[in-house]
Amino acid sequence: xxxxxxxxxxxxxxxxxxxxxxxxxxxxxxxxxxxxxxxxxxxxxxxxxxxxxxxxxxxxxxxxxxxxxxxxxxxxxxxxxxxxxxxxxxxxxxxxxxxxxxxxxxxxxxxxxxxxxxxxxxxxxxxxxxxxxxxxxxxxxxxxxxxxxxxx
Numbered sequence: 001x002x003x004x005x006x007x008x009x010x011x012x013x014x015x016x017x018x019x020x021x022x023x024x025x026x027x028x029x030x031x032x033x034x035x036x037x038x039x040x041x042x043x044x045x046x047x048x049x050x051x052x053x054x055x056x057x058x059x060x061x062x063x064x065x066x067x068x069x070x071x072x073x074x075x076x077x078x079x080x081x082x083x084x085x086x087x088x089x090x091x092x093x094x095x096x097x098x099x100x101x102x103x104x105x106x107x108x109x110x111x112x113x114x115x116x117x118x119x120x121x122x123x124x125x126x127x128x129x130x131x132x133x134x135x136x137x138x139x140x141x142x143x144x145x146x147x148x149x150x151x152x
Contacts, residue, residue, distance in 0.1 A: 014030070072085065081124040085126040113130050115130055119142050
């Protein structure tokens with residue numbers, strides 16, 4: 001039986017069982033067979049793949065979306081904080097405040113600041129976030145200071 005015939009019948013070429021979820025690229029394996037193959041490949045080639053994955057992760061973490069994801073992931077897991085916010089929500093918050101630091105009112109690169117810090121059991125949600133420049137964020141440290149004023 002040729003591959004074309006197997007595909008038209010919906011038969012996986014690895015497990016030879018009829019499947020509805022065949023991948024449309026070669027080899028014609030069902031999703032379960034392909035995932036099992038990937039897992040085994042990654043396990044047997046872990047040492048070789050580790051630097052490849054690290055380069056990809058580092059490259060992603062340098063993008064704006066990656067920085068927000070990194071902040072939402074690693075830091076909040078460390079502090080066991082509840083909640084998440086998206087890059088789009090962060091960008092909208094910055095636009096609402098005119099892309100200015102809320103403390104010094106200067107147009108500097110903005111960082112995410114938690115009004116009630118995660119270290120003080122604050123939530124990692126957009127309602128607990130304010131845009132501050134890095135100097136003002138460091139000055140604020142773990143104080144509970146809200147610079148948003150009437151825009152809450």
